[in-house]
Amino acid sequence: MGDEAVPFDDRGLAYGDGLFETVLVRDGQPVLWQAHMARLARGADRLGLPMPAAETLNALPGRAEGGLQVLKLLVTRGSGGRGYAVPDTPRPRLRWRFSPFAPMPRRWREGVHVRLCHLRLGHQPLLAGIKHLNRLENVLARREWQAPEIAEGLLRDQQDRLVEATSMNLVWRRHGRLETPCLTACGVEGTLLSTLREHLPIHACDAGIDALIEAEAAWVLNSVQGAWPLARLDDAQGGCLKRWSMGTEHRQLQRHAQALLGYPASALGEA
Incomplete structure (x- = not known):
């Protein structure tokens, strides 16, 4: 084999x-x-x-x-x-x-620059959540940028609701509440996200880009890279929609993610 x-x-x-x-x-x-x-x-x-x-x-x-x-x-x-x-x-x-594999501790500490993608994900509830082999939507979305400073692209559905990043899930903290997009119609349910939800109250919801603009903190995450906090969000044309300064509100979820993956908390720049 x-x-x-x-x-x-x-x-x-x-x-x-x-x-x-x-x-x-x-x-x-x-x-x-x-x-x-x-x-x-x-x-x-x-x-x-x-x-x-x-x-x-x-x-x-x-x-x-x-x-x-x-x-x-x-x-x-x-x-x-x-x-x-x-x-x-x-x-x-x-x-x-x-x-x-070698992780990227600098992205854990300093956060990442992400952008919205033009591509919209189609709905297929039968395939939602699973990691099937047909990833053409993600391939086409990833073709939308080549700039090395862009770490990820955020994907929405046909109704402009947030779904995920091209290879990571998305979580944000808004008004003190942890939220993540609902994945019943499309998107992949990541194993780090699902495990974090067993430890933290992360609420699935239907939300558009306004939720991220209102958020005190946001992250993209998966079971290999861990949780990267968002430092800057651009629209699909490259215009800046939001900047975040790294602070204590970014670290709680990261600490849980680091522990689940076996990465040291010291890599977050904390004592």
Whole structure:
């Protein structure tokens, strides 16, 4: 298995018919593993895919070399079927690869510059929340900027409601209340976000860009990079909509995120 080539007729290659997970592995120990496996199982149920054997999946992180690695898992429906019709008895194909990883502490400390994307996400509740292989919307959104100072792009839906960043979730604090976009129609439910919601009162809501402009603090986050506070938000044309100064209101959520991922609190610049 591993990262060997897939055949031309693999349905993941042809149709995006499959799922993936990206897992932080620290000295052979996977971080938020149960949350990743739970999301993979939800995705398999939605797509009607048999899950790979648990013992096969659970053995993979131990193959990593020491230090920080990122394990990317791909599960496709395999080959077979005629056109879009799925095979009567799918034989899923599992592939994986490890890559060395180094986080970006400066972004934790100083915050990041983000922008709104022109692209609007379409609604498909059946696919909302899971990490399926068809990520063309995210690819097109990421093509909208090349400037290295822009760390992420924020995505909205057809009704201009905030959804997520191109590869991260979005959380903000407004009037003392932690909020995150509702992901029932589109977007990916990140494992760091879902785990943080077990520890902090983060409320899902439908909100537009005004919510971010009113926010005392905001973050983009995922289970590999951790939580980056927003320092500046631009519109899709590059005009500045909001600036934040890093302060104590940015650190509470970050401290929880750091602890969940095993990153030191000292990297936030705190004593």
